[in-house]
Amino acid sequence: MDLKDLFQSADWKQEKHVPVIDIVEQGEIVKIAITVGKEIPHPNTTEHHICWIEVYFVAEGEKIPSQLGRFEFTSHGESIGAPNAGSVHTSPEVVVSFKAEKPGTILASSYCNIHGLWQSSVVLSI
Numbered sequence: 001m002d003l004k005d006l007f008q009s010a011d012w013k014q015e016k017h018v019p020v021i022d023i024v025e026q027g028e029i030v031k032i033a034i035t036v037g038k039e040i041p042h043p044n045t046t047e048h049h050i051c052w053i054e055v056y057f058v059a060e061g062e063k064i065p066s067q068l069g070r071f072e073f074t075s076h077g078e079s080i081g082a083p084n085a086g087s088v089h090t091s092p093e094v095v096v097s098f099k100a101e102k103p104g105t106i107l108a109s110s111y112c113n114i115h116g117l118w119q120s121s122v123v124l125s126i
């Protein structure tokens with residue numbers, strides 16, 4: 001088995017785990033937003049939540065990705081009293097800015113502690 005075989009993908013409008021990549025601004029600096037559960041909210045409980053999102057960019061004609069960031073979501077209603085009794089829940093959404101001198105592909109992966117690894121990608125035209 002290869003790690004790549006564990007990544008799932010689907011239509012994000014019907015599958016709540018898929019990281020959705022939106023290009024928010026595109027100039028000298030590219031600003032992107034990545035959201036899990038954009039159309040159908042993903043649960044955000046102590047027992048079931050999105051743990052992290054990673055974002056990569058691969059410039060056209062290149063083989064090695066540049067990691068743009070890794071974002072951990074570490075509050076899911078935990079409490080000293082009981083699971084889900086806490087009042088704080090980090091949302092699985094991030095905004096990343098980067099400079100790209102060539103077009104390429106933006107890739108995002110996410111990890112649900114129950115349902116595993118998910119991925120998506122969008123082409124960045126310059």
Ligand SMILES: [Fe+2]
Nearest residue numbers: 048112114115
């Ligand atoms: Fe899940």
